Every structure is written in C-alpha cells, then in structure tokens.
Amino acid sequence: MSVQELVLKQRTEILHALCSSGSAELLERILDILLAHGELIWEEYQDIQVPGRALYTKARQLLDLVYTKGVDTCGLFLAALNQVLPEAQGVGLSFSGCCSNLEEKKKYQGTSTQILLTQRPSLVSQLQGCIDGALKALVISGHFSSADCDDVRLPIHTPSQQARRFLDHVRSKGELAAKVVLQFIQQKQESGSQLNEDTVTPPKELFKYQKKLSSSVSAQSCFLSTYGGTSHMSLDDIYTEGQLELSHECVDVHGPLGVEDIVGTAGTMNKEADTVLVSGDAGSGKSTLLQRLHLLWARGAALQDFLLIFPFSCRRLNSEHRELSVQELLFQHCCWPDREQEEIFQFILDHPHLILFTFDGLDELKQSFSDEHRLCCPTQRAPVHILLFNLIQGSLMKGVRKVVTSRPEAVGPVLKKHLRKEAFLKGFSPSGIDYFVRKHHRDPTVAAKVLESLQTNTALLGLCHSPVLCWIVSQCYKELLGCGEGSPQTITDVYLMILQHFFQHQSSQSTLGIGWLQENLETVLHLGQLAFEGIATSCYIFTDRDLETCGVTEKDICMGFLIQSKDMSSTHSQRYEFLHVTLQCFFSGLYIVLSNDTDRSTIPKLFEPKGMREADLRSTCFSACLPSTYQQEQVLEGESTAVETLNLQITATFVSGLLSQRHQSLWIHCCPSAVIEKRAKQVVRCLSKGMQKHFKSIPQPVEGEKKSMHAMPGFVWLIKCIYEMQESRIAKDAMSKLEVDHLKLTYCKIGPVECTALAYVLQHLKNPVGLQLDNNSVGDVGVEQLLPCMHICNSLYLRNNNITDEGIRKLIAKGVQCDNFQKIALFNNQLTDACTQHFSHLLKTKQDFLSIRLGNNNITAEGAKQLAEGLKFNHSLQFLGLWGNEIGDAGAEALASALESSKSLVWLSLVGNGVGSAGACALANIIKNSTSLEELWLTENCITRTGVECLIQALKHNTHVKSIWLRNNYLSLEEVEEMAQRESRLVF
Numbered sequence: 001m002s003v004q005e006l007v008l009k010q011r012t013e014i015l016h017a018l019c020s021s022g023s024a025e026l027l028e029r030i031l032d033i034l035l036a037h038g039e040l041i042w043e044e045y046q047d048i049q050v051p052g053r054a055l056y057t058k059a060r061q062l063l064d065l066v067y068t069k070g071v072d073t074c075g076l077f078l079a080a081l082n083q084v085l086p087e088a089q090g091v092g093l094s095f096s097g098c099c100s101n102l103e104e105k106k107k108y109q110g111t112s113t114q115i116l117l118t119q120r121p122s123l124v125s126q127l128q129g130c131i132d133g134a135l136k137a138l139v140i141s142g143h144f145s146s147a148d149c150d151d152v153r154l155p156i157h158t159p160s161q162q163a164r165r166f167l168d169h170v171r172s173k174g175e176l177a178a179k180v181v182l183q184f185i186q187q188k189q190e191s192g193s194q195l196n197e198d199t200v201t202p203p204k205e206l207f208k209y210q211k212k213l214s215s216s217v218s219a220q221s222c223f224l225s226t227y228g229g230t231s232h233m234s235l236d237d238i239y240t241e242g243q244l245e246l247s248h249e250c251v252d253v254h255g256p257l258g259v260e261d262i263v264g265t266a267g268t269m270n271k272e273a274d275t276v277l278v279s280g281d282a283g284s285g286k287s288t289l290l291q292r293l294h295l296l297w298a299r300g301a302a303l304q305d306f307l308l309i310f311p312f313s314c315r316r317l318n319s320e321h322r323e324l325s326v327q328e329l330l331f332q333h334c335c336w337p338d339r340e341q342e343e344i345f346q347f348i349l350d351h352p353h354l355i356l357f358t359f360d361g362l363d364e365l366k367q368s369f370s371d372e373h374r375l376c377c378p379t380q381r382a383p384v385h386i387l388l389f390n391l392i393q394g395s396l397m398k399g400v401r402k403v404v405t406s407r408p409e410a411v412g413p414v415l416k417k418h419l420r421k422e423a424f425l426k427g428f429s430p431s432g433i434d435y436f437v438r439k440h441h442r443d444p445t446v447a448a449k450v451l452e453s454l455q456t457n458t459a460l461l462g463l464c465h466s467p468v469l470c471w472i473v474s475q476c477y478k479e480l481l482g483c484g485e486g487s488p489q490t491i492t493d494v495y496l497m498i499l500q501h502f503f504q505h506q507s508s509q510s511t512l513g514i515g516w517l518q519e520n521l522e523t524v525l526h527l528g529q530l531a532f533e534g535i536a537t538s539c540y541i542f543t544d545r546d547l548e549t550c551g552v553t554e555k556d557i558c559m560g561f562l563i564q565s566k567d568m569s570s571t572h573s574q575r576y577e578f579l580h581v582t583l584q585c586f587f588s589g590l591y592i593v594l595s596n597d598t599d600r601s602t603i604p605k606l607f608e609p610k611g612m613r614e615a616d617l618r619s620t621c622f623s624a625c626l627p628s629t630y631q632q633e634q635v636l637e638g639e640s641t642a643v644e645t646l647n648l649q650i651t652a653t654f655v656s657g658l659l660s661q662r663h664q665s666l667w668i669h670c671c672p673s674a675v676i677e678k679r680a681k682q683v684v685r686c687l688s689k690g691m692q693k694h695f696k697s698i699p700q701p702v703e704g705e706k707k708s709m710h711a712m713p714g715f716v717w718l719i720k721c722i723y724e725m726q727e728s729r730i731a732k733d734a735m736s737k738l739e740v741d742h743l744k745l746t747y748c749k750i751g752p753v754e755c756t757a758l759a760y761v762l763q764h765l766k767n768p769v770g771l772q773l774d775n776n777s778v779g780d781v782g783v784e785q786l787l788p789c790m791h792i793c794n795s796l797y798l799r800n801n802n803i804t805d806e807g808i809r810k811l812i813a814k815g816v817q818c819d820n821f822q823k824i825a826l827f828n829n830q831l832t833d834a835c836t837q838h839f840s841h842l843l844k845t846k847q848d849f850l851s852i853r854l855g856n857n858n859i860t861a862e863g864a865k866q867l868a869e870g871l872k873f874n875h876s877l878q879f880l881g882l883w884g885n886e887i888g889d890a891g892a893e894a895l896a897s898a899l900e901s902s903k904s905l906v907w908l909s910l911v912g913n914g915v916g917s918a919g920a921c922a923l924a925n926i927i928k929n930s931t932s933l934e935e936l937w938l939t940e941n942c943i944t945r946t947g948v949e950c951l952i953q954a955l956k957h958n959t960h961v962k963s964i965w966l967r968n969n970y971l972s973l974e975e976v977e978e979m980a981q982r983e984s985r986l987v988f
C-alpha cells in the first residue's frame, strides 16, 4: 500500500489521534514540520489556520491537502505524525517505511526569513520561556509595537502557540525583524540561559569607526560658525539653553525639554514612528541645538544609548546629485570607515536602535517631503532626497531614531503623520538673553551696559528673543551703546548695524564716515546679487563659480559675511555660505533696493503670497543674471518650496525696512533718489493691497454674532513689514479699512517681536476690538509691547503665554487708564498672589470692568483675599474665574464676604480650589443675597454633604441662580441622588 493510500485508509484514526485531546498542539506541530520542509507553502498554512475554525475541520483540510499533493507529501506527513505522536502505533496506526529523520532535511541556509521557516519546529521550542526577551529585542529594534506584543502574549494561547504567533508576526515584519530574532536566539545559545538580553557586542572595527566618527563630529561642532568671520567662539563658551517645548498636541507634558528629552519618551504621539521634529523660526537656534547635541554625544556626555550618530545638513545634501545607497550616504557624507565597511554597515542594519541620524534644515532641501516613492532596501541606490524621505518615514532602516529640524511653515500634514513627536524651539527666554549677553562679553561692565540698554529699549529686547538677533546685538555692542536716541527698533535696523559693524571691522580708518555704505557699495552689490539669486533658487551654498558670476572678490569675502561651508565629507572643493540665512535675505533685500538691474515687477512679485517663482524670475531681467546651472535646476524643480517662500518673505520684510523714510538718506549716494522713492511707493502699495485682500476674506458675521477675523497666514508677516517701515501713516491707512469686533490670533507663534508690530498697527483701529492671542509666546516682554494698543482693546485673551506677575503689573498699570478695556483672560500662565494686588487696584479703579479669568495659575488664599479687597469696592464685575488655583476655604470665605452684596456678578468659577464644605457654606451667603448670580462652579472641591446642605438652604431664598456645578466632590451616590431630587439646580 502506498503512503498516499495509507493516509486515505487511516483517515479516521489519524483524525482521532490528532484531535481527540481537544488540543491543537499536535496538529500545529505537524504543520510546523510540513512548513519547515517546504511541503506546505505559507498561504496553504494560513488557509488551514483560519482563526475560529474547529480543530477537526482544520485537520480534515490538512489531510485533503496532503493527499492531493501526492506521495512525497504524504510520506512526510506520516513521518511527522510518527514524530509528534510516538504512541501512534499504539492507537493502531502504522507508517513504516516513511522518511524518519526529519531534522536532517534542511539546515541554516537562505535569508533570515527562510531560516525562521526551515527551523520553525526547533525555534518554537527554543522560544518558549524566553518569548518576553525576544519581544523586547524586537521592540528595541523598532520592529514590534506594543500592540504586536500584546497580540503575541494573549493569555488564551499556550506557550508554544505564543511562539508560533510570534514567528508569524515576525514574518510579516520582514527580513530585518527576522534577523533580530535569529540574533537573539544565537546569543541566547552562546551564553546559555543566563543571557543578558540587552547586551550587544559590536565588532572590533566598529569601536575604531565610532572613535573616528565621534572625533570628526566633535571637530565639526565645537565652534559656532556665526563667529567664524571675525572671531572664534567655542560652543561651550557661548551655548545658552533655548526654550524648547513639546507641541501643544502633547498635552501630557509641560515645561522645558533638555537634550535627552528630544529622543526620550516624553510627548510621544506616535509610537510607531522614529522621527522627532524640532521646529522653530529662522535663527531660533535649531542648528545650534543639534550642534550641541552632537558635541555632547561625541564627548560621551549625552545620548550614550546611541553607539553611532550620523549628522546631516540638508543644505549640503542639496549639492549631492548622484544616486546613493544608504551605506554610501552614511559613509561618504559623514565618516568613512577605514576597514570592514560591510561588517560595520551590517552592524548598523542589525542594531537600528543604537543609531541616530540628524537632519538639519529639512526645509532647505530643494524637494518638499513626500512619502510617495517607497524604498525599503538599504543597498538600493536612489536620489538623496528619496533616501531621506524613506529614512524619515521608516520604510528604510526602521528603528533608527531620527531628529529633524525645520521651520514650522515647511512642515506639511504628510510629514506630520510620520512624526513620533514634535518640539518647538522658541528662542531665548528673558533670563536666556541675560545669560547669553554675559557669556558673550567677558567684561562684566560691558555686559551690564548692554543689558541696561536693552532694558531701556524693549522693542530691541523683544528682538533679542531670537538668538541670531541676540548674537548681532551683542556683536555690535559698540554701535549699540554709541547710538543714543537712535537705538535700533526694527529687524532692519539691527541688520544695518551688523553691516556697518563688519565694514568698520575691515576698514583701515578707525571710524567710517557718513558715506560708509557708498564706500562699500560694490561689495554690497556683489554679495547682494549672490544672495538674491540664491534665495530665488533655494541655493545657500556657493561654489567659486557662483562667486565669480556675481563678481564676488577676495576682498568681498574678507568682509566676513561669507564663511567657508563646513562639510563632513571631503569630496567637495571649497564652498561658501552666508553667516546665516537671514543675512542672505538681508543682502538679497539690499540688492533689490540698490541694483540698477531691478525690474519694475520685482517688488510686486516679492509681496505676492507665493513669492517669486521661477517663471516670474524668468520674466524679469534677473533671468539674464542667473547662471545657467540655476536656470536648469529651477526648470527641474518647478514648484517653489515653503522655505523659498519664507525666505522671500523675510527678504520682503527687509526691503520694507530698507525703503522706509528713515533709511533713505543712506542710499543718497548709492542710487538715484527718484528710483528709491518709486520703489518705496511700490512697497507701500503692495502692503496696502495685501491687507485689503486679507480683510476682504473675512466672512460676514452670522446674525447676532460679532464680526470676527481669524488671522490667515501672511497677516502677521504683512504687519511686520508695515512695522519695519516705521511710518504711522501707512499703519493708519492699512487699519482704516479693517472693521471687526474680534481679532483672533491664536496659535500664530506670536512672540514679543510680533506683539511690537501688532501694537504698532492696531493702535490705529477706529473701533475697539477683542484681541485674542491665546496659545502664543507673548511673555512679559510681549505684554509690554502690546501696551500702545491697549486703549483699543475691549478684551484681551492671553491664555497660555508664559506671563508672570511682572507682565501683569505693567499691563494693569496701563489698563486702568484705558476706557475701552473691560475683559481679561489669563488662564495657564505663571501668575501668583503677587499679581492680585494689581487686579484689586483695577477693580477699585475701573467701575466698568466686566470679566477677570485667572484659571490655572498659582493663586492661593492670600491672593483671593487681595482680590476680595478690590471686589468690595467694585460694582461692575460680572465674570470671575479662578478655577485650578488653590484658594482653599479661607480664600472662598474672603471672596464670599466681598461678593455678598454684589449686584453685578453673574458667573463665578472656583473649580478645583479645595474650598471644602466650609468654603461652600461661606459661598452660600452670596446665593442668599444675590439678585444677579446665575452660575456657580464648584466642581472638584472636596465638598461634603454639609457644604451642599448650606447651598440647598441658600437656594431656597434665590430664584435667580440657574445652576450650581458640584461634580466630583465628596458625596456618595445615594447623597447625590437624594440632593439632586431636593434641588434640581444642583448639577452632579
């Protein structure tokens, strides 16, 4: 009888032997063997193992399949049965003559995925008892998510089933995951059962490579390039912590982040992703932060969980026109291994969790991020931007951590969905400015003078929150201290200062005359042309040929505005870049203002929202100036990237400043005044048109609602341009057509600089507005900048803006003088009891003030008592919100006694203040007497039955109150039910 006939004949017995125990183990072991020997293919296996199918059905299906596959398969099946069921003969089965030595059939050959299959039976038994370790290895390598682990560990599975499930999952994750498992098993075998599952033993050559990489990273990052032209400054000597915060979507974590937190778990939004984004405006210190991170790693002072860090600059990657594999990218652009390249790269592939890539300035990459072109193979060559995008999204080298920096405007939704988390770099805090200036100036007297002059010029102080501006101001301290009344007010003023400073530095005379610009006009125009053409084509690194085309001479280079470009790879010849991209924008602006070649349409195009596109450029006479390489590149790239638009906007801001009346005397000997005047008029027209367009887009209000404008992108930029012009006539004109009741600028990244510009224009509004600036970075300096427009604000919303008592002191001092000012909201700031005396003063002074909301600050009973002092004398306040503070029963009592006879109070919120029953009873007195109160919020206040009884009694005398909110207090369910029945206005 053939084995095939045997399978058919003994079908019933086989089924009984496999299934009668009710356990799937025997069947599954046979399936393992058949898979390992290739007698079943994966799809057939899955076909049988459909979840939820009865064991007998599965076994029958297998028997059918085996039979149809023929003699060989049947032989193997019976041998497998013999192996898993040694007692088979005992139950009347006999399969003599079948292949009996199953293990000898296949050995460790092929890809890791294949090995997992051919060794499946032994792997299933080896994995039992160490499944947690194996899962951990895959989580660390980034191949498994916690959901995958949960799925494997499901308690309904036996240990062997967990092992099989584990192997099935690994198969679905691909080759790299399979490799991790084999490595894990191998290590386990080598070191016996006591294996430390976290230990990774890198090959010897890797240590040499690591040493080489870290010394090159260290050399690249120990100096700051902005000091390159004129002086050397080590990063250690000047580094100042910037304000780094998680994006507002990460609600769980607050407060500043340190270097380790960037790659740590805090704020993780998407566990599957490996890319962390650090975003911030131009000059906010993103590159410097990465530089610091690299340096600390190279010194062994931080991020030591990473064995290798590979730093990339997107700006430099733009110059890589070859197709590369990841291996070539790493080794050619970061550090070349002297030996054993393959072994080192294999280690990198095998241990992705020990590797960190950083990509600085993703926004400067010529191509915008896209996840359309997929690439998974690390040895496959592709254009560099494709490699980069696949690394970022994790389809290539999954598990390698990436830190990417970019300006926020350049981050679209496609990139966002691949982000593990996002952090914002907000520049220096006020104490950061102090620290930076003191570090910059070794002489404490000079530092003190600079800081003093900043305190007297708060517009400039506001600008110094941006590190690059703080650097300029510190660099130009002599000019700053010597300028008296004419102290800089605008960004253009600051950049003109550095321009003069650098020329002065190179000048043979000790001081430059009034014609300093004229003396250096050629340099300005050469660098200006280089800058302008670069901005228009997203080019930030220049070759000798580019310099030559624009006539940049050795003398021009020596002025210090250009520095030699750093490059980790040694393949490129000498290249140059501007000290900072904002300086490139400034030179670009100077060129537009001063060049004879400027076309009439250049300025209008600069102010168009999308900036000057390639097609526009081509139509101007500039196309003739563009070197052919630029033109070709532009034809290839087509669409301008977000950063191009941003840089053009910065350029436009400088053009506005440079063409303002106050600077026109500078150009007298450099450009005919008629030309300058014409260009200035063009700018004014563009700004006015831009504002009109913006206002026209405001929707008409729904009936009964106020007309509200939510600032669109571009609004803040236009306002900043108007501020640069420093002509109130222009601001007035722009605002004369704005007719809204409410101006909403939430989440618009409004910092002190933007506040200065806002106040400059809004003060000219005809009618009062509500100004909503929630969730920005206004801070105390920003608050001070807003004072000039306070008189036009009837309400001011400043939720979540890092404001302290000092900011409030200044705000209220001005607010009490403003007739329109009636409402203020300051949730989530840093206010303490010290601010309440100012509110008390406001309440006493302004008998028409309507609303104070101070939720989620640090106000205690003392603060409440101060407020109560003011409330006693106030007859207008309708809304008082103090939720999330700590006023306790004493604070509640003080407020209650002050508000007992209030005829205006409509709404009072003391949610989460620990007022307790004593506090509730005191507040009941307000209810007893009030004829105005409608809502009282006492949720989460540790109130017991006693407190609620007081409230119920008080309500008996009051028909005006609509609801008292009492959720989450110390009440039993029965008490809640009973009291809710007695008084329907209590909300539990």
Ligand SMILES: Nc1ncnc2c1ncn2[C@@H]1O[C@H](COP(=O)(O)OP(=O)(O)OP(=O)(O)O)[C@@H](O)[C@H]1O
Residues within 6 Å of the ligand: 224, 225, 226, 227, 238, 239, 240, 241, 242, 280, 281, 282, 283, 284, 285, 286, 287, 288, 289, 361, 407, 436, 467, 468, 469, 471, 580, 581, 582
């Ligand atoms: N944390 C810091 N400590 C000291 N100086 C800093 C710091 N951050 C920035 N600076 C100064 O500001 C300059 C500009 O900063 P940086 O180039 O890091 O900004 P960025 O955000 O990367 O700008 P961009 O987006 O334009 O590339 C630095 O060269 C340095 O002089």
